[in-house]
Amino acid sequence: MTEATTAPKAKKAKAKPAAKKSAPKAAAKKVQTPIELAQGIITELTRTNFEETVETAKAVMKSGDIRAAIELQNEFIRAAVKRNIDAAREINEIAVSAVREATAPYTAKFTDAFEKLRAA
Numbered sequence: 001m002t003e004a005t006t007a008p009k010a011k012k013a014k015a016k017p018a019a020k021k022s023a024p025k026a027a028a029k030k031v032q033t034p035i036e037l038a039q040g041i042i043t044e045l046t047r048t049n050f051e052e053t054v055e056t057a058k059a060v061m062k063s064g065d066i067r068a069a070i071e072l073q074n075e076f077i078r079a080a081v082k083r084n085i086d087a088a089r090e091i092n093e094i095a096v097s098a099v100r101e102a103t104a105p106y107t108a109k110f111t112d113a114f115e116k117l118r119a120a
Helices: 034-063 066-119
Strands: none
Touching: 034 066
C-alpha cells in the first residue's frame, strides 16, 4: 500500500486554551474614563475571540473526525459565550458606576428639594 491509499488516522485535536485575558487596568499616572475602560474591554474581547476562532478552526481541520470536530466547536462556543457575557457584565458595571457618579450631585439636590416640599 502507498501513502495515498492508506486511511488517515482519526486523531482528536485539542484547541489550545487561551490565557485568560481581562480588561486593561487603569494606569497609575493616567486615570481612564469609563469610555476608555469599555473600549479596552471590547478591544481585548475582540482580539481574544479572533485568536480563539483561528485556533479552534485549525484544531477542527486537524481533528480528522467529525465527532472530535463538533466537540471542539462546542467547547469554543461555550467558552466564547462565557467570555462575552463576562465582558458585558464588566461594561455594565462601568456604565452603572459612571451614571451614579455623574448624577450624584443632582440626586442629592433633588432629594433635599423633595424633602423640603414634603415637609411643607
